[in-house]
Amino acid sequence: MLEIDLYKNGEDEKFEEYFQRIHKLLPNWPEEVVKEWLYRHNNQIEDYFYLGFHNFKFSLEKWENKKIMKLINSHKMDYVIDPLGLQILDKPYSFLQKYIHENGTWPSPIIVLKNGNDIISDNKEFLGKPYHLLEGHLRLGYIRNLYKNNKKLKKEHLVYIVKKEN
Structure with a gap:
């Protein structure tokens, strides 16, 4: 249902x-x-x-750039998130790129799952630890690439943290 x-x-x-x-x-x-x-x-x-979406509990937190870089992971980081995020280093043309360049952060928080266990996806891939990116792949890619290239960013960004309650 x-x-x-x-x-x-x-x-x-x-x-x-x-x-x-x-x-x-x-x-x-x-x-x-x-x-x-x-x-x-x-x-x-x-x-x-x-x-199990019905078991999700959300909190909104501010995270510093270093924490975002160190703690948020995904099995898509190397072949989707970081490569797509390189677009931000060119002249910004999309709404999202312009927003991030002008504001130094994303327009809406990304969503990450607190993964203290070895959660395996339906595709038999381990989810990122200690936090797995659920939503916001392009936004995270842009922030990661700006950070790696010493571009102007805010010190903190809003992040939705998801914890599974059983």
Whole structure:
């Protein structure tokens, strides 16, 4: 039932309607997380569905650049996140690139899972430890590449931390 309701999002469904429906199923989920992850990336929900979305508890924290660089990991870091993030070093052309260049941070927090265990994905890959990136691959790639190249960044960035409650 939950999976069907999450996938019900169609191009003609406004976010407000989607959020009202999803909030009944996932009351622990902040509105911004629903919008940035479930609504905007509806075709990628199944990537982490096995984790049990109803068990997620969220907190919003400020993290320094060094903490982001050191603690957030992903099995996609070397072949997706960092290579895609190189785009930010060229002349910024997209909304996201311009925003990050002008503000030194991302427009909405990335979402990471606290992974103290060896969680294995449905694809038999270990999730990143101690924090695994769930949503915000391009944003993280941009910040990582700006940091590595000593470009102007804010000292801290907002990050949604997800903990699984059993």
